[in-house]
Amino acid sequence: MNEEKNIKLWSVLGMRASFGLIALELIAKNPDLIITTSDVSTSAGLDRYKQKYPDNYIDVGIAEQNLIGISAGLSSEGFKVISTTFAPFQTLRCCEQIKVNLGYMQNKICMVGLASGLVLGNLGFTHCSIEDIGVLRSIPNIAIVVPSDPFELFKLLEEAINYKSSVYIRLTAGANTSIINSTNYNFKIGKAVEIIKGEEVAIIGCGNILGNCLEASKALMKKGINPSVINMHSIKPIDEQKILQVAKHNKLILTVEEHNIIGGLGTAVAEVLSKHNCNCKLEKLGINDFYAKGGSYSYLQDIYGLSVEKIIKKVLLNIKNEK
Amino acid sequence: MKINNLKNFAKKIRKNIIFTAYKAGAKSAHIGGALSSADLVAVLYSGIMTFAKSKTKIDDNRDRFILSKGHACLALYSALVEKNFLKKKDLESFEADGSDLLGHPIINKIKGIEFSTGSLGMGLSLAVGVSIAAKKKKKHFKTFVILGDGECNEGSIWESVMSAAHFKLDNLIIIVDRNNYQQTGSNSQIMDLKNLKQKFTSFGCDTHEIDGHDIKTIYNCLKLRNKKNQPKVIIANTIKGKGFKLFENNNNWHHSVITKTIYKEILKDL
Numbered sequence: 001m002n003e004e005k006n007i008k009l010w011s012v013l014g015m016r017a018s019f020g021l022i023a024l025e026l027i028a029k030n031p032d033l034i035i036t037t038s039d040v041s042t043s044a045g046l047d048r049y050k051q052k053y054p055d056n057y058i059d060v061g062i063a064e065q066n067l068i069g070i071s072a073g074l075s076s077e078g079f080k081v082i083s084t085t086f087a088p089f090q091t092l093r094c095c096e097q098i099k100v101n102l103g104y105m106q107n108k109i110c111m112v113g114l115a116s117g118l119v120l121g122n123l124g125f126t127h128c129s130i131e132d133i134g135v136l137r138s139i140p141n142i143a144i145v146v147p148s149d150p151f152e153l154f155k156l157l158e159e160a161i162n163y164k165s166s167v168y169i170r171l172t173a174g175a176n177t178s179i180i181n182s183t184n185y186n187f188k189i190g191k192a193v194e195i196i197k198g199e200e201v202a203i204i205g206c207g208n209i210l211g212n213c214l215e216a217s218k219a220l221m222k223k224g225i226n227p228s229v230i231n232m233h234s235i236k237p238i239d240e241q242k243i244l245q246v247a248k249h250n251k252l253i254l255t256v257e258e259h260n261i262i263g264g265l266g267t268a269v270a271e272v273l274s275k276h277n278c279n280c281k282l283e284k285l286g287i288n289d290f291y292a293k294g295g296s297y298s299y300l301q302d303i304y305g306l307s308v309e310k311i312i313k314k315v316l317l318n319i320k321n322e323k
Numbered sequence: 324m325k326i327n328n329l330k331n332f333a334k335k336i337r338k339n340i341i342f343t344a345y346k347a348g349a350k351s352a353h354i355g356g357a358l359s360s361a362d363l364v365a366v367l368y369s370g371i372m373t374f375a376k377s378k379t380k381i382d383d384n385r386d387r388f389i390l391s392k393g394h395a396c397l398a399l400y401s402a403l404v405e406k407n408f409l410k411k412k413d414l415e416s417f418e419a420d421g422s423d424l425l426g427h428p429i430i431n432k433i434k435g436i437e438f439s440t441g442s443l444g445m446g447l448s449l450a451v452g453v454s455i456a457a458k459k460k461k462k463h464f465k466t467f468v469i470l471g472d473g474e475c476n477e478g479s480i481w482e483s484v485m486s487a488a489h490f491k492l493d494n495l496i497i498i499v500d501r502n503n504y505q506q507t508g509s510n511s512q513i514m515d516l517k518n519l520k521q522k523f524t525s526f527g528c529d530t531h532e533i534d535g536h537d538i539k540t541i542y543n544c545l546k547l548r549n550k551k552n553q554p555k556v557i558i559a560n561t562i563k564g565k566g567f568k569l570f571e572n573n574n575n576w577h578h579s580v581i582t583k584t585i586y587k588e589i590l591k592d593l
Contacts, residue, residue, distance in 0.1 A: 034459075058455065061489070063482035066448045070486065073452015076438070077460065096442060097479075101449070105430045105439045 003154055004184055010150035013045075015113055015208070018150035019084070020045025022157055027053050030080055030161060036071045038064050038085040044114055046084075051139040064094040070100035080110075080161045086120075087113030087129035087170065091136055103139040110160045110167045113260045116146075117172040117207060117258030118287075121300040128294075129170075131288045133235055134263020136168050143167045144236040145189055146206040146265075148180035148283035152233060155187035163189060170207065172258055174297065178211020180231065192239040198226035201315055202246045205256040206232050206265050209306055213256050216311040227254075227315065238268045240276075248277040252318050255284045256311060258301075261286040283318060285311065324370050329538045332405060335366035337566045338593060343414040345586040350418045353426065355576045359502035359535070360469055364390075364543045367467055368402040374435070376407045381432045386464050387453050389437055389588030391446025392471035392500060393427040394419025394578075399436070400424055408435035426543040446470070447497065454495040454554075461587040467496045473505025476514045481526070484554075487515050488527030493551035496545065497528070499556065500535065502563035504574050520558050528556040535559025567592045 020310045023046060036058045041050045050057045055305040058074075060067050064085060084090065090113040091098070094268075099106050111134055120127040136144055140316050143165055152172070160167040166215040167189070185193060195210070196217055206212045210231055217227045230246065232239065232255075246253060255266035266284030273282060285305050292303045300309045305314065326419060327483025337358065344352035349542045400417070403409045409424075416422040423431060427441025437453075440446050450468045457464055474480060487495055499519060503510050510516050518540040524531040529550040533540045541559065549555045563577070567589045581589075 052437070055459065060486055061482075063486065065444075065479040066482035066486055067450070069445055069448020069483065070452035073449040074456050075452075076449070077453055077456030079456060079459075097445060100439060100442050100445060164558075175446070297342065 001060040005149065006188065007151050007179060007182060007246045011177050011179045012175065014177050015100065015147070015148065015150055015153055015171040015173060016043060016051045017045035017175070018153060019171065020047070020049055020110060022154050023049045024052070026161065027056055030097050032078065033080045033082065033161065034058060034074055036081060036083045038067050040085045040114065043086070044084050061222065064089045065097050068094045068097035072107035074185070075107045075109050075208060076103065082110045082112060084112040084114060086127060087116035087132050088127065090109060090114070091129070091132040091168065093178060095135055098136065098142070098238045099139050101271060103141045106141050108166050110169065112169045114171055116170045118200060118300040118304070119172065119174045119290070119297050121294050121297055124294045125291045130258070130260045131263070132170060133259050133265070137236055137263060137268070141165045141190055142236070143234065146170045146172065147233055147236050148207060148210045148231050149177050151181050152187060156189070160188055168305055173208035177208050178214070180208070180210045180214065182216060190234045192242040193231040193233070195231055195287045196227070196229040196243055198228040200250055201225060201227040201254065201319070202230060202250040203227050203254045203256060203311070204232045204246070204265070204269060206235065207258055209256055209258050212301070212306060212308045212311055216315070219308070219312050220315055225315065225319065235265055235268050238272060240272050242273045243269055244276055244278065247273055247280040250280060250284065251322065254315060255260060256306060257286045258306065259286050260289055262289055281318070283314060285314060324542060325543065326539050329366050329542060332369035332591060333362050333538060335405050335593060336361045336365050336401040336588065339404055339414060340397040341399065341567070341581060341586065341589060343397050343417045345581040346485045349580055351578055351580045352397060352417070353394040353578045354569060355563040355574065356392060356471060356500070356502065357395045358565045358567065358570060360392070360395045360500040361443060361566065362396040362536050362538060362541060363469060363498055363500060363559055364402050366470045366538060366545060368406055370542050371545045372467065373405060374467070384462060384464050387437050387450070387466040389443040389446045389450050389466065390440055391468050392443065392474050393441030395469070395500070396426065396428045399428060403435045405433065406588065407448050422555045443471070444446070444479035447480060447483035447487070450495060451483050451490065451492065454492040455548065457494055459499050465494050465496060467498065469500055470506070472499055472501045472503065472510055472516055473513070474501045475499065475516055475519065484526045484528065485552040491575045492554045493549035494553050495554040496549070497554060497556045499558045500561055501558050502561045504577065506562045506577055508574065523556040523558070528552065529553040530556040530558065532558040532560065533551055535561035536565055
């Protein structure tokens, strides 16, 4: 299939530029698609789309509350709508508009949050987004999906614009993303993907940080530890079945996310474990509820314990304590 | 159009408003702001909008009405009764447990309610989206929005006004119910709006200022075609609580309870 050829190119381009390319494919199949933005066409890789399909592109200016309202209005008149801007402004800036227009009224749009997580750490925490999942998760009728790489974004977008509710798509990492999915696979919102089947330890991650998880698992294998690696791309709805299965067959679950450990993937997994009285240890790796001094992506990953080395260390420490 | 018919419609709306508020009893109701917008709503539903009940489906071509100041919902519900979208009896379920008719409108297209509103500052953005959609689909319906003047404190209103002018929405009509009061005081005390007409004009709208209780003036102003490529704004100068001496310009009736005694007394004003 064509997309598999694109995997390498997309990973070089990163999520944002790939989004722009994927948009060109989406519009070809969905003439009733409108993409709305808040003055970020270039950042979202949409310049070609904007030139080629001016009637299917609406820039509302730097006004995110209006972005959601206009998008909901278009959706209520039968258009398929994707709104996009940087993650903090796509979510928290217009949070109540999302609640009322998309959650409460159930107007359906697909929101794409650009450069979420820590990738814009050099710009400071105004531009990082470590709260978006937690805030949106508390609003009914909104699915939250964190694609692990551009190929998954491609699969996700096709499903998301026809999904039964609004969807928040959280894009992480910059250019040269890790390739998480190198061959074709089945993707479905709400269904986790087991990338590596191991034993005793399971690493559950979402977003491009899964690249670090995969590297860590390879290193651990050399030390005789074989962790499973699970791509829990959908935070809401979450794949309860998979979590229960993992809990049953492992002693330790490690969740890894570029998000505050309050309210994100780890919390969602913990809720499932406690609901079903699972007796499995859970370690949540993520932003430990503080704003660090800003810096590069790798610097912040290290600070927050999300680097390959820190993930390995965490697993080893837990296993040592176990023994 | 017979102006008297419009006046009668307005009278029925006022009657329904106080009836509903009275039936709501201790639950109380937003009265002042519903009454200030009653004449505007009446003219829209009885003389301006294409908005007829269809038994089988939602009419895709009906004009869209968005009550951005959702707390004035009694005016909307009252009009929908007169247009046969609701039954008079439904008004007695106002704010009741599990009711469709709460203290702020809930989206219900079959019953004539286009969107859920009530969180202030959001209705005009929706209207901009709907108006853009109408243009893209080459549909001829118009979109009418009523904003509160207090609501214009919200920054999001000005985001949406800016965009309405930018997108040249000459199928959009924005009416400001300028009753000079908001929840806890007058506009000038709480947040002075200064010259609203100037503000809307400078944002690029074709702005008119009228007496918001003069039925003929309202009708004529609404009937006027939008200038090409411009949204039309009507600043309607109104009186909060209009129609009942006890309520007029008395902000205690922003949200309050109509007792049996008061109900009997004010009925005389009709």
